Amino acid sequence: MKPSNQSHQTILVVGGTGKTGKRVVEQLKSSGYEVRVGSRSAIPSFDWNNEKSWDPCLIGVTSAYITYSPDLAMPGATDAIQAFVTLARRRGVKRLVLLSGRGEAEAQACEDIVKESGLEWTIVRASWFNQNFSEGAFIDMVLNGAITLPAGDQVEPFVDVDDIADVAVAALTQDNHTGRIYEVTGPRLMTFADVANDLSRATGREISFIDVPHKSFITEMENSGAPEDVVWMLDYLFATVLDGRNAHLTDGVQQALGRPPKDFATFAEEVANTGIWEER
Numbered sequence: 001m002k003p004s005n006q007s008h009q010t011i012l013v014v015g016g017t018g019k020t021g022k023r024v025v026e027q028l029k030s031s032g033y034e035v036r037v038g039s040r041s042a043i044p045s046f047d048w049n050n051e052k053s054w055d056p057c058l059i060g061v062t063s064a065y066i067t068y069s070p071d072l073a074m075p076g077a078t079d080a081i082q083a084f085v086t087l088a089r090r091r092g093v094k095r096l097v098l099l100s101g102r103g104e105a106e107a108q109a110c111e112d113i114v115k116e117s118g119l120e121w122t123i124v125r126a127s128w129f130n131q132n133f134s135e136g137a138f139i140d141m142v143l144n145g146a147i148t149l150p151a152g153d154q155v156e157p158f159v160d161v162d163d164i165a166d167v168a169v170a171a172l173t174q175d176n177h178t179g180r181i182y183e184v185t186g187p188r189l190m191t192f193a194d195v196a197n198d199l200s201r202a203t204g205r206e207i208s209f210i211d212v213p214h215k216s217f218i219t220e221m222e223n224s225g226a227p228e229d230v231v232w233m234l235d236y237l238f239a240t241v242l243d244g245r246n247a248h249l250t251d252g253v254q255q256a257l258g259r260p261p262k263d264f265a266t267f268a269e270e271v272a273n274t275g276i277w278e279e280r
Contacts, residue, residue, distance in 0.1 A: 010060050011172055012093075014038035014046060014084075015067035019131050020099060023165035024065055024172075033173070036061060048080055058088055063095040063172050066114070070233045072100060072107035073240075081110040085117045095120040095178070097171045099164070102127040102183060103245040111181070122171035123181040127246050128237075130160045130186070130267040133199065134276060137226075137234065142199055142277055145207050150214040150238050151192040155247045157185035158195070160262040167256040182252035186261050189247060195264065202268035203277050214238055 011028055015021040016037030028035045036057060038046035044056035048069060058064070066084070068077055081098075088096065098114045101107035102125045114121045132138050133147075141147045164184060171177040190198075196209040217238070221231045253261035271277060 009062045010034040010036060012036045012038050012057055012061045012064040014057075014065060015069055015099075017041065018067055018069065019129060019135055019161045020164045020168065021065065021067055023161060024168050027165060027169045028172070031169075031173070051080075051083060054084060054087055055091070058091040058093060061088070061091065061093050063097070064088060064093055065097045065099070065168050065172055067099045068110070070229045071104075071236070072110045073104045073236055074106075074229065074232070077106065078109050078113065081113050085113055085119075089117055089119060093119060095122075095172065097122045097124065097168050099168065100125045101241070102185075103241050120178045122177045122179070124164060124167050124171065125181065125183040125252070126159050126164050127185075127241065128156050128158050129164075130158050130262075130264055133195070134267075134271045137230065139276075142203075142207060143279065145205065146210050147192055147196050147199075147207065148210045148212050148217070149192055150212050150217045151209075151242060152211050153191050153193070154242050154244060155189040155191050156242065157187075157189050157246070157249050158264050159184050159186045159253075160264075160267050163253045163257075163261045167253060170256055177256065180256070182256045183250040184252035184256075184261065185246075185250045187249065187263050189249065190264060198265045198268045199277075202265070202272040204272075205279070 011033055013021050013025050013035060016025045017039045025035050025037055038057050040047050045053055046057045047053045096114050096117060096119050098111060100111050100123050111123050133142050138147065167182055167184060193209040196207045199207045218231060218235050221234060
């Protein structure tokens with residue numbers, strides 16, 4: 001039996017099979033909430049590229065966690081977010097939690113749409129995820145022992161998606177996060193060489209960082225057969241966002257949860273213990 005305060009709540013998790021979304025779904029279900037997974041593989045299916053698919057997913061929903069794939073900086077994202085928010089309001093949704101991009105002007109335009117919706121809202125701003133190295137585009141680099149990226153010595157406060165999911169769940173289920181913008185980071189500014197060092201210690205084998213020219217990296221991604229939107233996003237992130245604009249720590253996790261964020265070294269040790277970084 002669900003707790004009484006949850007008995008009439010249905011929460012839509014858009015991107016419910018993604019890095020943060022799947023964790024949000026798991027937490028909500030384990031706490032007794034009725035959850036609707038918004039993904040192309042779910043029934044009803046949700047596809048950002050098919051606006052007709054949104055309405056069946058929003059029927060009866062009281063709150064929604066919004067993640068936009070591949071990134072809110074993509075052309076057309078603001079139009080999609082505006083249309084989704086308008087439909088959500090029409091369907092009687094009461095609360096929206098948006099995963100936004102830290103240091104991305106385009107993402108903040110999407111934030112404004114959510115903030116001006118007339119609904120309860122919370123914004124969670126994040127940038128580089130720890131899990132990019134375990135579940136995302138860079139896992140093969142870790143397996144191959146060389147992180148080859150056009151990152152130079154720029155520093156970034158990598159954030160753990162477990163922390164992002166915890167903040168999102170709190171915002172979806174608790175009233176004291178309404179109207180808040182949580183800019184979330186990890187506890188340390190790190191270069192990609194620092195990342196490689198932490199991964200080396202956790203895995204017990206040498207993982208190096210090799211700085212490569214930006215153009216060569218994008219060409220290699222294109223030649224590898226990576227999806228066009230993924231190539232676009234990586235081009236944008238390395239050419240635009242990784243320019244020092246996010247090279248400072250914030251206390252968003254502490255503000256939202258009353259605890260410090262997870263350190264990259266702790267993440268690396270946890271993942272190494274699962275065996276997914278073992279040489280193939």
